[in-house]
Amino acid sequence: MKTVKFVLVLTVISIISCGAIGSLYGNNNQNTLKKGVIVFYSGRDNNKDIYIMNDDGSNLKRLTTDPADDLCPAISPGGKTIAFLSNRTGVMEIYLMDIDGNNLLQITGSEGDKMHPSWSGDGTKIFFIKDFRSKTEIWAINSDGTNPVRLTNNETRDERPVLSPDGKTILFMSNRHGNYEIYMMDTEGHNQRRITNSPLHKIFPMWSPDGKKITYSVNNLRQQLAEIHVMDIDSTNDTVITNPEGRNENPCWSSDGKSIVFQSERDGNFEVYKMDSDGNNVVRLTSNPFWDGWASWGKN
Numbered sequence: 001m002k003t004v005k006f007v008l009v010l011t012v013i014s015i016i017s018c019g020a021i022g023s024l025y026g027n028n029n030q031n032t033l034k035k036g037v038i039v040f041y042s043g044r045d046n047n048k049d050i051y052i053m054n055d056d057g058s059n060l061k062r063l064t065t066d067p068a069d070d071l072c073p074a075i076s077p078g079g080k081t082i083a084f085l086s087n088r089t090g091v092m093e094i095y096l097m098d099i100d101g102n103n104l105l106q107i108t109g110s111e112g113d114k115m116h117p118s119w120s121g122d123g124t125k126i127f128f129i130k131d132f133r134s135k136t137e138i139w140a141i142n143s144d145g146t147n148p149v150r151l152t153n154n155e156t157r158d159e160r161p162v163l164s165p166d167g168k169t170i171l172f173m174s175n176r177h178g179n180y181e182i183y184m185m186d187t188e189g190h191n192q193r194r195i196t197n198s199p200l201h202k203i204f205p206m207w208s209p210d211g212k213k214i215t216y217s218v219n220n221l222r223q224q225l226a227e228i229h230v231m232d233i234d235s236t237n238d239t240v241i242t243n244p245e246g247r248n249e250n251p252c253w254s255s256d257g258k259s260i261v262f263q264s265e266r267d268g269n270f271e272v273y274k275m276d277s278d279g280n281n282v283v284r285l286t287s288n289p290f291w292d293g294w295a296s297w298g299k300n
Contacts, residue, residue: 036298037099038261039063039073039082040272043290050084052099055254055261055274055297057285063101072116075099075298076123076143082296083117083126083143094128096143099298107145116160119143120167127151127161127170138172138189151189160204163187165211173203182216195235204250208257208277215241215251215260215277228262230277241279253277254297261285263293 039052045062048069053060064070068088075082080099085092089106092113096105108114113131120127126143129136130150136157141148152158156176163170170187173180177194180201185192196202201219203226208215214233218240219226226247231238242248245266252261254274261274267284270291275282286292 036079036255037075038272038285038295038297039075040286040292040295041071041073041084042286042288042292044288044292050082050101051292053285055285057272057283060286063097072294073296074117074119075296076119077121078123079298081123081143083119085115085117087113092131094126094141105145107143108141108148110148118160118162120163121165122167125163127163129159129161138170140187151185152192158183162206164207165209171205171207171214173205180219182214195233206252208253209255210257213257215253217247217249217251219247219249228260228279241275241277250294252295252297261295261297263295 036055037052038055039050041048041050047067048071049065050063050070050073051060052063066088068086071085073082073084082097082099084095086095092115093106094108094114094117096107097103115129115131117126117128124143125140127138127140130139135155136159137150138152138158138161139148139150154176156174158172158174161170161172168187170185172183174183180203181194182196182202182205183192183194203217203219205214205216212233213230215228215230217226217228225244226249227240227244228242228248228251229238229240246264248262248264250263258277259274260277261272263270264273270293271284272286272292272295273282273284
């Protein structure tokens, strides 16, 4: 399992990239507008910081400038607030800020690095991961930082929680049966079940805006490739929508379900791209020598 963990770390620069020392990835909630903005984090400017741009790649702005690592942004359903991770206290915690970078607020502050923040559809809760080094567990907390509740409890790694559009089901990834597979559970943590089963790692699951489909990445560790898939929520009609060009990961739907933004190293290093939901019309949105990724689509 150490080998798996190491490769997945590289996938996102470092596992700390989206939270803590030992896990990966997180973002949630496409909004109700067809067009808008994309937030992501980047290693440009000699630091890991949060950036925002129009969803055509124009009007790029840097939102954070702290010397600590600021990672894994997720835009709230209303489009006014960004949840993100930062280790400015020495521990990776969840912070909120306005869409313009103002009004910073830390909402977690307990033992263990946090990672993978994602919003509930009504914006009242944030789901996240707490890292216990040898394992990670899924938690929920009110968006004002009150009432943290632990939802999973086992000796493996449960990661990347994403609430369904109807607010009834949490999608997540876990290596509890060996390789990473996609799982579901009720919002209270009950009825946990695996919905995929294959020899390759399934990572970064994300609901479509209508709740009928899931997009995710399949990671081939031996070949250092990752392709983005789309399937129905009952695991049928699984379709590969990217070509085998390096690692294509961390897909996130547009609010109308017609487009997907993702990170890819197809041109040498990880950059942010978007494409139609069937994989056509791929457009590169960022271009610099450093890592760009973990994109979240939001309101203008």
